[in-house]
Amino acid sequence: MVEPLYDEAEVYDVAFGWDLTEEVAWLRGRLDVPGPCATVLEPACGTGRHLHALAQQGVGGIGVDAAPSMLTVARRRLADAPVPVDLLCADVRAFTADRPVQGAICPLNSLAHLPDDAAMAAHLARMAAHLPSGARYLVQLDLRDPADPAAAVGYGTWDVTRGAWTVRATWWVLAVDLAAATELHRAELEVRRGPRAGEVIRDTLRLTAWTPERWAAVVAASAFDQVAAYDGDDPERPPVPVGSPGDLRWHELVRA
Numbered sequence: 510m511v512e513p514l515y516d517e518a519e520v521y522d523v524a525f526g527w528d529l530t531e532e533v534a535w536l537r538g539r540l541d542v543p544g545p546c547a548t549v550l551e552p553a554c555g556t557g558r559h560l561h562a563l564a565q566q567g568v569g570g571i572g573v574d575a576a577p578s579m580l581t582v583a584r585r586r587l588a589d590a591p592v593p594v595d596l597l598c599a600d601v602r603a604f605t606a607d608r609p610v611q612g613a614i615c616p617l618n619s620l621a622h623l624p625d626d627a628a629m630a631a632h633l634a635r636m637a638a639h640l641p642s643g644a645r646y647l648v649q650l651d652l653r654d655p656a657d658p659a660a661a662v663g664y665g666t667w668d669v670t671r672g673a674w675t676v677r678a679t680w681w682v683l684a685v686d687l688a689a690a691t692e693l694h695r696a697e698l699e700v701r702r703g704p705r706a707g708e709v710i711r712d713t714l715r716l717t718a719w720t721p722e723r724w725a726a727v728v729a730a731s732a733f734d735q736v737a738a739y740d741g742d743d744p745e746r747p748p749v750p751v752g753s754p755g756d757l758r759w760h761e762l763v764r765a
Contacts (some may be wrong), residue, residue: 512622514696514712515555518578520705522556523671524678524698525617532616533562535746536647539761540568540612543643548593550610550639552632553619557583557594561686564590571606573597606639613639613646618757620650621716625690629717631726637732637764645760646733646762649741652721653692654754658685661692661756674703685718692718721752724760733762 514521536559547569551560554572556579563570569592574580580596587594597604602623613636623629636646653661653729662763681695698710728735739746741757749755 510648510672512712512714514698514710514714515576516578517698518556518576518582520674520698520700520708521579521639522558522582522712523674523703524676525555526558526669526671529558529562531744533559533566534695535565536614537566539647540614540645542645544611546560546610546645548608548610550576550606550613550636552604552613552615553622554583554596555579555619557586557596557664559614560594561586561590561647564592564594567592570594571597571608571610573599573601573604573606582595595706609641610639610644611641612644615647616649618649618651618716620648621692621719622714623717625717626723626727630730633727633733636695640764642764644764646764648760648762650719650724651756652724652752652754652758653685653687653718655687655720655722656717656718659688661685668701670702672703675701676703677701682714683713687718687720690718691722702739707754721754725752728760728762732765734765735760736763737761 549568550571552573554574560570560572569579581596583596661682666679668677677699679697683693685692694714700706700708735751738749739749739759740749741759
């Protein structure tokens, strides 16, 4: 099932439309180990922002997403891509890409939408089936601190202006329940200027809460090894200890 928020791809695309130049340069630096990454696989690719930014640097792509409206915006964005980028409407646990890739990315905590450990294991198995030995899979996933799960509760708000549009986005983490391995989020996108001015899109999302121990266990049972972690909440993305809790952690997995 696709959450209502992701059916509003046009507004979502504006709200999450920040500059990716520095992030994509960093991602390329990691993806090009052990050799050049000519084609990247992105599950939960959304409106194709990362795929487009990578394509502008000569990196082809394959994007997978379950939301048709998100892929409609992605196809429009990628129509003039200088290198081939394919888009598949499919579950990230059950898809087949028909050309080889050399690396993969999944930003913005997208894998927290998978409902449980078994679903994450199925996803990692699908990714392993597409990646060659030594290839990197960079996953951005929040890890909650078992000693202080309430530290994650709070909200952030930001305004984005692009062309005729201005959208104010607010994202709350309402509750984290590690015993149930769930967390409750609320999103609100307010169109302040543009074709849909005055509209407010609201959605409540139930995500999976991941702890360092559960993430380590599902990776250990997969065909990947985790070799590094980075603080994606810091613009410099410094290395941090593997398994340390935090928001927007980048986990560097290597296909064994």
